[in-house]
Amino acid sequence: MEEKEKYKILVIDDVKYQTRLTKKFEKRKSYIPVDLNKLISFISGTVSKLSVSKGSKINKGEELLILEAMKMKNRILSPKTGKIKSINVEIGQRIAKNDVILEFEK
Amino acid sequence: MSLKQKTLDLLKRREEALKGGGEQAIEKQIAMGKMTARDRILALLDKDSFHEYDLFVEHDTKDFDMDKKKFSGDGSIIGTGTVYGAPICIFAQDFTVAGGSLGFMHARKIVKIMDHALKMRVPLIGINDSGGARIQEGVNSLAGYGEIFWRNTLVSGVIPQISVILGPCAGGAVYSPALTDFVFVVDKISKMFITGPEVIKTVLGEEISMEDLGGARVHCEITGNAHFFSESEQECFDKIKKLISFIPWNNTQKARAFPPKPPKKEYKIDSIVPNDSKLPYDVRDVIRAIADDSDFFEVQELWAANAVIGFGRINGDTIGFVANQPIVMAGVLDVDSSDKIARFVRYCDAFNIPIITLVDIPGYLPGIDQEHAGVIRHGAKILYAFSEATVPQVTVILRKAYGGGYIAMNSIHLRADFVFAWPGAEIAVMGPEGAANIIFRKEIMEAEDPEKMRKLKVKEYKDKFANPYVAAAKGYIDSVIEPSETRKMIIHCIEVAKNKSANRPARKHGIPPF
Numbered sequence: 214m215e216e217k218e219k220y221k222i223l224v225i226d227d228v229k230y231q232t233r234l235t236k237k238f239e240k241r242k243s244y245i246p247v248d249l250n251k252l253i254s255f256i257s258g259t260v261s262k263l264s265v266s267k268g269s270k271i272n273k274g275e276e277l278l279i280l281e282a283m284k285m286k287n288r289i290l291s292p293k294t295g296k297i298k299s300i301n302v303e304i305g306q307r308i309a310k311n312d313v314i315l316e317f318e319k
Numbered sequence: 320m321s322l323k324q325k326t327l328d329l330l331k332r333r334e335e336a337l338k339g340g341g342e343q344a345i346e347k348q349i350a351m352g353k354m355t356a357r358d359r360i361l362a363l364l365d366k367d368s369f370h371e372y373d374l375f376v377e378h379d380t381k382d383f384d385m386d387k388k389k390f391s392g393d394g395s396i397i398g399t400g401t402v403y404g405a406p407i408c409i410f411a412q413d414f415t416v417a418g419g420s421l422g423f424m425h426a427r428k429i430v431k432i433m434d435h436a437l438k439m440r441v442p443l444i445g446i447n448d449s450g451g452a453r454i455q456e457g458v459n460s461l462a463g464y465g466e467i468f469w470r471n472t473l474v475s476g477v478i479p480q481i482s483v484i485l486g487p488c489a490g491g492a493v494y495s496p497a498l499t500d501f502v503f504v505v506d507k508i509s510k511m512f513i514t515g516p517e518v519i520k521t522v523l524g525e526e527i528s529m530e531d532l533g534g535a536r537v538h539c540e541i542t543g544n545a546h547f548f549s550e551s552e553q554e555c556f557d558k559i560k561k562l563i564s565f566i567p568w569n570n571t572q573k574a575r576a577f578p579p580k581p582p583k584k585e586y587k588i589d590s591i592v593p594n595d596s597k598l599p600y601d602v603r604d605v606i607r608a609i610a611d612d613s614d615f616f617e618v619q620e621l622w623a624a625n626a627v628i629g630f631g632r633i634n635g636d637t638i639g640f641v642a643n644q645p646i647v648m649a650g651v652l653d654v655d656s657s658d659k660i661a662r663f664v665r666y667c668d669a670f671n672i673p674i675i676t677l678v679d680i681p682g683y684l685p686g687i688d689q690e691h692a693g694v695i696r697h698g699a700k701i702l703y704a705f706s707e708a709t710v711p712q713v714t715v716i717l718r719k720a721y722g723g724g725y726i727a728m729n730s731i732h733l734r735a736d737f738v739f740a741w742p743g744a745e746i747a748v749m750g751p752e753g754a755a756n757i758i759f760r761k762e763i764m765e766a767e768d769p770e771k772m773r774k775l776k777v778k779e780y781k782d783k784f785a786n787p788y789v790a791a792a793k794g795y796i797d798s799v800i801e802p803s804e805t806r807k808m809i810i811h812c813i814e815v816a817k818n819k820s821a822n823r824p825a826r827k828h829g830i831p832p833f
Contacts, residue, residue, distance in 0.1 A: 220599055223649045225681040226721070226753030230649035232599045235624065237541070237655075238648060244687040257523040283522060307524050 249293065252314045258282025260302045265315075269297045277315065280308075293317060336374045336391050340415030348415050353486060353508055354552050356396050356413035359446055363556045364400035364407065371398040373428045380422065383455045390416050393424040394449075397432040399441075402563045405575075408436035411446035414486050419449035421492065422456045426463025433470040440569035442479040444559065447496060448486030464491045471498035476669035478569045481559060484509040484535075484545070485552060497544065500666055501562060501618070504535035504545040505555050511538055511545075536621075543622040543655060561616055565630040565637045566670055573671050574637035583613040588802045592679070594743055596719045596750075596785075599646040602627055605677055605717060606640050609633065609806045615640065619659055625649075626656035628663040633675070634810045639667035642677035643728065645718075652724055653684040654697040661700035668708040673813050676705075676714040676735065680724035681750060698727065699832040705733040707829065711816030713809050716740040716787065716796070721749050731795050736819065737812045739805070740787035740796045747789075751781040 220231035262279040265271055273294045280287045295317040302314055320328065339345060339355065348355055354362065360369055378385065378393050394416035399408055410429045412419040429445070436443040452460040471480060475498065482496035483503045487510045496502045496511070504511075512533035519525050519532070531537065538545035547562075549555035567574045586608035591600055607613035610631030617629035625648035631638050641660055643650035652660075667674050683689070683698060705712075705727070714735040720728065725746060729735040740746065748754060756763070759776040766772035783789075790796045800808055 223651075225649060225651060225685065226749045227756055228597060228681060228750035228752045230597050230599070230645075230681060232645060232649040233647050235648055238684075241686070241688050244691075257525065309524070 250298075250317045250319055252277065252289070252292070252316070254280065254308050254310055254312045254314055256280070256282045256287075257307070257309045257312075258287070259307045260304055260314075261286065263300065263302070263304055265297050265300070267297055267300055271295065271297065278302075280314075289314070333374065339391050339413050340417070344415035351508075353414070353448070355415060356411040356419075356446065356448065359483075359485065359552065359556075360396065360398070360400070360409055360411050362553065363444070363446075363559060364402060364409070365404065368400040369398055369409075370400065371396060373397055373431065376424050376428055378422050378424045378456070380453075380456050380459075382457075385455050388417075390422075390425075392416065393422060393428065394419050395421075395425045395428045397428045399432075399435070402560050405563055405568060406439065406441040407444055407563070408432045408439070408441055409444045409446070412449040412486075414448040414450075417453065419486065420451065420453035421449055421460055421463055422453035423459040423463050425453070426460070426467060430463075430466050430470060433467070433474065436478055437470070437474045440478055440571070442481065442563065442566070442568060443474065443499075444481045444483065445495065445499070446483045446485055447488045447492065448484075449492060450487060451490050451492055461491070464495070467495050468498060471495055475500075476570060479563075479566050479670065481562070483555065483559065484511055485555075486510070487529075489513070489515055489533075493544075501547065502538070502545040503547045503549065503555050503559055504538055505549045505552055506535045508552065509535040509538070509545070539619075539621045541622070543619060543659065546619050548621060562630075565616060565632075566672070567637075570669055570671065576635045577611070577632055579632075579635040580612040582608050582610060582806065586613050588805060592717055592741070592743070592802070596679075596681075596743075596745060599649070601646050602642045602644050602650070602677060602679065602717075606631060606642060609675075609809065610638070610640075611635065618663060623653070623655035623659045625651055625653065626660050628659060630672075633806065633813065636813060637672050638809075638813075639663060639672045639674045640677070641674060641729070643680040643724075645679050648684065649681050650679055651681055651684040652698060652701070652727060653689055654692045654694050657694070657697040657701050661704040664701070664704035664708055668704070668710050671710060673711040673713070673816070674708065674729070675809060676712070676729040678714060678716045678720045678725070678728040679718040680721065680728055681719055682722045682724045696832045698723070701727045702733065703829070703831045705729045705735070707823075707831075708734075709819070709821040709823070711813055711819050712736050713812045714738045715800075715805055715809075716744040716746060718743055718745065719750070720744065720746045722747075731797070734821070736816050737797050737808075738795065739798050739800045739808060740791070741802050741805075742787065742799055744787035744796075744799070745785040746787055746796070747784045751777050751785050754784070755780045 221234045223230045259281045261281045264276045271291045275291050277289045298316045298318040300315045394413050397410045410432050480499035481501050482499045493511045510529050539548040547558050588608035591604045606615045615631045627642040627644045712735045714729045731738045755776040763769050763772045787799045
């Protein structure tokens with residue numbers, strides 16, 4: 214007889230099923246709650262201008278930086294009124310999608 | 320010139336045209352491990368059945384010194400032939416001629432054979448091997464693609480469309496295969512993507528190889544864009560032939576019937592499914608225990624393997640099988656498996672192929688990623704596809720059928736024609752453990768020994784509801800049958816449903832949750 218396969222456990226509605234898990238399921242990323250104090254890059258690109266610096270006070274809707282991506286100069290506007298706690302990027306820096314560009318003070 | 324001389328002239332012209340891109344280009348193609356376009360057609364079609372048209376077509380582009388360049392047949396080959404005697408319209412892009420680039424005349428040839436296929440109501444096979452749009456022809460080349468896409472959609476569900484990716488297929492070009500019914504790919508040869516690695520690198524700064532971005536494995540395992548994975552071109556052609564043997568020539572016909580054969584003896588239907596619903600098994604063995612000669616031709620084997628779809632025959636007739644696969648992810652429905660099942664059901668329905676659904680489902684896969692990926696919309700596709708289908712449909716509940724999964728897996732409520740359950744079937748709103756924990760929460764919490772009480776209540780629920788008879792009492796199950804009766808019942812039901820007539824209200828088309 215063939216060797217007995219060792220199955221993993223998948224719980225659905227409190228029932229523990231023995232089964233194989235797919236690669237996609239095993240590699241799934243755990244959810245990170247949205248932190249409104251962090252400005253996250255929605256696309257990868259290059260920072261071509263920084264309009265604020267650490268400690269700047271900024272109003273909602275004012276320009277934070279320009280991110281060049283897909284041949285477009287994307288003006289990134291502040292989503293909130295507040296004070297810049299830290300800036301994690303420099304002019305000319307290439308950033309990836311989901312990088313934290315800057316953080317606001319809480 | 321005498322007719323003899325003229326004939327000699329024809330033969331010379333033909334010979335010239337058949338050289339394609341010339342010896343050097345052909346050598347290069349072969350060095351890449353690829354067959355030439357004409358050899359591919361010959362390998363796929365019945366011997367001596369291929370007849371080529373438009374061999375002498377030329378482009379008439381003048382810009383960029385193109386008037387000085389001659390492309391044999393403008394880089395595409397079209398014709399008709401047969402596969403196991405079935406008439407076929409076929410086109411192949413010739414990579415040795417200008418990289419198989421798609422110019423206006425190249426596309427017009429493809430369009431011509433597509434129109435033929437529709438007019439003659441025969442299957443269309445397209446072999447794609449092209450560097451993409453012929454840049455020198457500008458918008459004319461885009462027009463060519465547009466005409467192909469439009470026809471792909473026009474003939475969809477009327478004639479079978481099969482795409483074979485045997486080389487690069489990038490940018491807009493991939494949308495033609497995506498619009499067709501089945502996509503065949505070959506390891507290390509097929510490449511499909513909208514934007515290639517170079518563009519991704521310049522624009523986004525991310526590095527990836529062609530193979531990892533859009534190779535055969537990626538599309539068979541991750542994206543689900545391709546349906547059949549092969550190690551070699553020859554294996555790929557054999558699979559295409561096998562598929563052709565299962566499907567009808569068009570939507571007004573039935574697939575060819577074969578002499579009936581009993582399933583092989585090694586598949587013992589009584590001993591495949593474990594009694595304990597928490598234990599896995601390979602549902603394909605159940606299909607093999609039912610199908611003629613235990614021959615099951617699986618579609619999208621590597622993608623969303625928690626659902627199984629594919630073709631087989633019962634009593635000589637082609638059947639589309641849909642099943643939950645308990646050995647992978649406990650057979651749950653999720654975003655990908657919903658898409659997989661829904662599209663296959665629509666395919667079978669379009670081409671008069673009866674559908675047998677084998678149910679063993681714990682429910683939908685819980686998870687934030689699933690919810691955020693739109694499992695509501697994707698899951699709804701299965702409901703839509705089964706509800707809409709009018710071909711004969713038989714559902715067999717092998718074991719669990721819980722909650723929304725019970726409804727979705729072609730229950731009687733979605734108008735399966737016949738629904739059977741095996742004696743071990745558990746048709747309930749959820750598994751006994753979950754249900755008992757909710758219904759008897761208070762009793763369990765207040766008990767002196769909650770764990771003992773929980774076990775008691777789970778058993779109580781199990782005894783009362785984890786069986787097929789509650790549903791059978793309501794007529795939601797037509798019959799509770801012994802596993803060994805399954806094939807016999809299916810044969811009978813398909814026979815009874817041969818003249819099935821199911822009318823739907825007139826409409827232009829529904830709005831499925833695409």
